[in-house]
Amino acid sequence: MQKGRASLEFECPPLIIGAASVAGKKEGSGPLGRYFDVVERDDMFGADSWEQAESAMQKQTFQLAMEKAQTSSRQVRYLFAGDLLGQLIATSFGVEDLDIPVFGVYGACSTMGEAMSLAAMAAAAGYADIALAAASSHFATAEKQFRFPLGYGNQRPFSATWTVTGCGAAVIASQEAAKKGKKKPLAKITGITTGKIVDIGAKDSMNMGAAMAPAAFDTINRNFTDFGRTEQDYDKIITGDLGEIGRRILLDFMGEQGRNLEYIHMDCGMMVYDPDAQDTHAGGSGCGCSAVTLCAYFLRKIQSGEWKRVLFVPTGALMSTVSFNEGQSIPGIAHGVVIESV
Amino acid sequence: MQKGRASLEFECPPLIIGAASVAGKKEGSGPLGRYFDVVERDDMFGADSWEQAESAMQKQTFQLAMEKAQTSSRQVRYLFAGDLLGQLIATSFGVEDLDIPVFGVYGACSTMGEAMSLAAMAAAAGYADIALAAASSHFATAEKQFRFPLGYGNQRPFSATWTVTGCGAAVIASQEAAKKGKKKPLAKITGITTGKIVDIGAKDSMNMGAAMAPAAFDTINRNFTDFGRTEQDYDKIITGDLGEIGRRILLDFMGEQGRNLEYIHMDCGMMVYDPDAQDTHAGGSGCGCSAVTLCAYFLRKIQSGEWKRVLFVPTGALMSTVSFNEGQSIPGIAHGVVIESV
Numbered sequence: 208m209q210k211g212r213a214s215l216e217f218e219c220p221p222l223i224i225g226a227a228s229v230a231g232k233k234e235g236s237g238p239l240g241r242y243f244d245v246v247e248r249d250d251m252f253g254a255d256s257w258e259q260a261e262s263a264m265q266k267q268t269f270q271l272a273m274e275k276a277q278t279s280s281r282q283v284r285y286l287f288a289g290d291l292l293g294q295l296i297a298t299s300f301g302v303e304d305l306d307i308p309v310f311g312v313y314g315a316c317s318t319m320g321e322a323m324s325l326a327a328m329a330a331a332a333g334y335a336d337i338a339l340a341a342a343s344s345h346f347a348t349a350e351k352q353f354r355f356p357l358g359y360g361n362q363r364p365f366s367a368t369w370t371v372t373g374c375g376a377a378v379i380a381s382q383e384a385a386k387k388g389k390k391k392p393l394a395k396i397t398g399i400t401t402g403k404i405v406d407i408g409a410k411d412s413m414n415m416g417a418a419m420a421p422a423a424f425d426t427i428n429r430n431f432t433d434f435g436r437t438e439q440d441y442d443k444i445i446t447g448d449l450g451e452i453g454r455r456i457l458l459d460f461m462g463e464q465g466r467n468l469e470y471i472h473m474d475c476g477m478m479v480y481d482p483d484a485q486d487t488h489a490g491g492s493g494c495g496c497s498a499v500t501l502c503a504y505f506l507r508k509i510q511s512g513e514w515k516r517v518l519f520v521p522t523g524a525l526m527s528t529v530s531f532n533e534g535q536s537i538p539g540i541a542h543g544v545v546i547e548s549v
Numbered sequence: 550m551q552k553g554r555a556s557l558e559f560e561c562p563p564l565i566i567g568a569a570s571v572a573g574k575k576e577g578s579g580p581l582g583r584y585f586d587v588v589e590r591d592d593m594f595g596a597d598s599w600e601q602a603e604s605a606m607q608k609q610t611f612q613l614a615m616e617k618a619q620t621s622s623r624q625v626r627y628l629f630a631g632d633l634l635g636q637l638i639a640t641s642f643g644v645e646d647l648d649i650p651v652f653g654v655y656g657a658c659s660t661m662g663e664a665m666s667l668a669a670m671a672a673a674a675g676y677a678d679i680a681l682a683a684a685s686s687h688f689a690t691a692e693k694q695f696r697f698p699l700g701y702g703n704q705r706p707f708s709a710t711w712t713v714t715g716c717g718a719a720v721i722a723s724q725e726a727a728k729k730g731k732k733k734p735l736a737k738i739t740g741i742t743t744g745k746i747v748d749i750g751a752k753d754s755m756n757m758g759a760a761m762a763p764a765a766f767d768t769i770n771r772n773f774t775d776f777g778r779t780e781q782d783y784d785k786i787i788t789g790d791l792g793e794i795g796r797r798i799l800l801d802f803m804g805e806q807g808r809n810l811e812y813i814h815m816d817c818g819m820m821v822y823d824p825d826a827q828d829t830h831a832g833g834s835g836c837g838c839s840a841v842t843l844c845a846y847f848l849r850k851i852q853s854g855e856w857k858r859v860l861f862v863p864t865g866a867l868m869s870t871v872s873f874n875e876g877q878s879i880p881g882i883a884h885g886v887v888i889e890s891v
Binding site for chain 1: 550551554555557597598600601626627631633634635636637638641642644645647648649650651652653654655656657663666667670671673674675676677678693694743744745746748867868869870871872875877880882
């Protein structure tokens with residue numbers, strides 16, 4: 208059911224019946240290390256190139272998510288997935304063995320929000336009994352794609368983030384399909400708020416939190432308006448990878464509207480590393496960042512009932528090295544997903 | 550309603566209430582020249598870089614499509630769009646002024662099929678009264694992204710295709726929303742067949758028709774099986790950009806199954822240029838290729854009732870320069886959309 212300008216409320220909320228997270232060594236040594244299903248000690252994931260490593264990580268995550276949901280690739284009707292690389296190559300090679308019809312999606316680091324939104328829409332409409340939503344990133348592929356060759360060992364400003372090596376996948380089922388399963392679902396998706404592109408003219412690719420915060424602000428506000436809610440209706444409002452600086456901007460913007468998000472706002476990018484011990488500066492980033500944090504940590508909190516309703520808002524900075532080198536700005540986008548305990 | 554393994558049949562088929570096509574100079578001089586809404590004489594589209602040119606072309610196409618559908622950007626609920634460039638930058642900058650919630654999609658040259666599938670799903674489920682589906686490509690941005698700097702003037706093998714400079718956009722409405730309009734819809738979307746990734750190990754980026762033909766074969770076969778149809782149930786089966794060589798492979802594969810597609814198969818890539826006069830070798834390609842050919846030409850044939858039912862199957866070759874240079878294969882994907890006269 209359409210709500211307001213950009214939101215949907217699902218009358219029969221689709222259910223998350225399984226989720227998996229696979230992360231790299233550095234992420235495994237961080238504060239969330241013990242929550243990941245797999246911490247791979249070899250960042251090459253047994254492959255020959257970084258890109259193939261990211262694909263191998265995706266494959267492992269999909270298999271695990273389906274196992275945990277007690278389902279098989281034959282039962283998964285559609286796969287919605289993406290990554291940060293040009294032409295989504297990590298995903299193309301990550302999903303090809305699964306033999307599942309695929310919708311490739313791209314929303315930069317907001318990709319998990321976009322994939323979950325579309326998977327939830329498909330499940331709620333009866334288009335898919337079971338759909339898979341996933342996103343991945345890999346530190347080495349992202350550095351190669353967007354920044355400098357790793358061998359340079361170049362210095363990074365404090366506003367820079369560290370791309371998470373990780374993949375998160377959620378298995379989303381219609382209510383009917385979930386009833387057939389033996390396990391209690393982890394959570395339900397009761398609504399979504401789809402982001403529009405917000406471009407404030409930010410141009411610093413080493414400060415992407417500042418580029419994305421206005422988009423997060425826009426989507427959160429839109430969610431409040433569309434659903435007639437306030438920050439008090441959520442136990443947590445979770446952004447993707449704003450980092451320290453982006454969080455400050457978001458809270459300031461919200462403060463100007465008389466809203467205090469200080470205590471209920473969390474940012475995946477600020478949770479995945481220990482900034483003092485791990486030298487990650489403003490925090491973690493990449494589409495894997497919000498994906499693994501949701502699948503490893505937040506879904507547990509929701510499943511246990513500790514949190515009843517959460518607004519999950521992965522945030523993306525829409526840029527390529529071409530657009531950046533040509534002097535274009537870095538527009539932001541943020542996709543909101545309302546996740547509730549069952 | 551789910552049909553078979555990969556298809557949906559819409560009980561209340563969403564309607565295409567408007568479509569627009571904007572193409573470049575070379576395309577304007579080709580066989581379809583007189584059908585395009587706009588043939589832009591300046592391939593820079595008044596912008597400072599090729600990438601911005603592609604974004605400007607998108608913007609122009611969206612505006613025109615909405616005008617022709619007698620709708621406004623405020624009435625369009627969701628936009629599904631993509632292009633060929635890394636991180637979809639042509640789309641990010643092309644759609645940002647519209648202020649419409651955006652789902653970025655990537656399926657290489659199959660993107661128009663993916664965008665239309667998702668827009669149709671959204672409209673049919675009541676998620677959007679009106680949704681926009683679009684895809685674009687630009688010869689100069691694609692050459693820069695995938696091949697050689699234009700200034701090299703390098704030679705091209707006969708199996709190579711020429712990336713179409715063009716953008717096509719379709720305005721897709723629910724039946725209720727379409728009823729409110731004054732104009733008769735152009736066509737209806739009665740079903741979709743979503744492609745899976747098919748990788749036969751092709752490695753020649755100058756012969757992408759061969760990489761994509763098996764995916765087209767798979768999706769068309771899947772469509773026949775899922776809907777219980779044969780080639781006789783379609784007036785035309787239209788692939789995206791297989792070109793001469795890909796078409797031959799598709800027809801051979803089909804022939805081995807005892808199916809003769811010789812007379813009902815058309816390929817957008819083979820229609821957009823005059824191969825003798827325009828030196829385009831195997832044909833046109835790029836996500837703009839199938840998008841403009843559909844929006845400019847095929848929809849007229851369907852609207853006039855000359856064709857009653859068409860299977861539109863844009864085809865994509867999933868590769869990047871990174872995957873290619875690392876010696877990986879070029880997997881293919883093809884998304885099928887069943888379009889019928891109203």
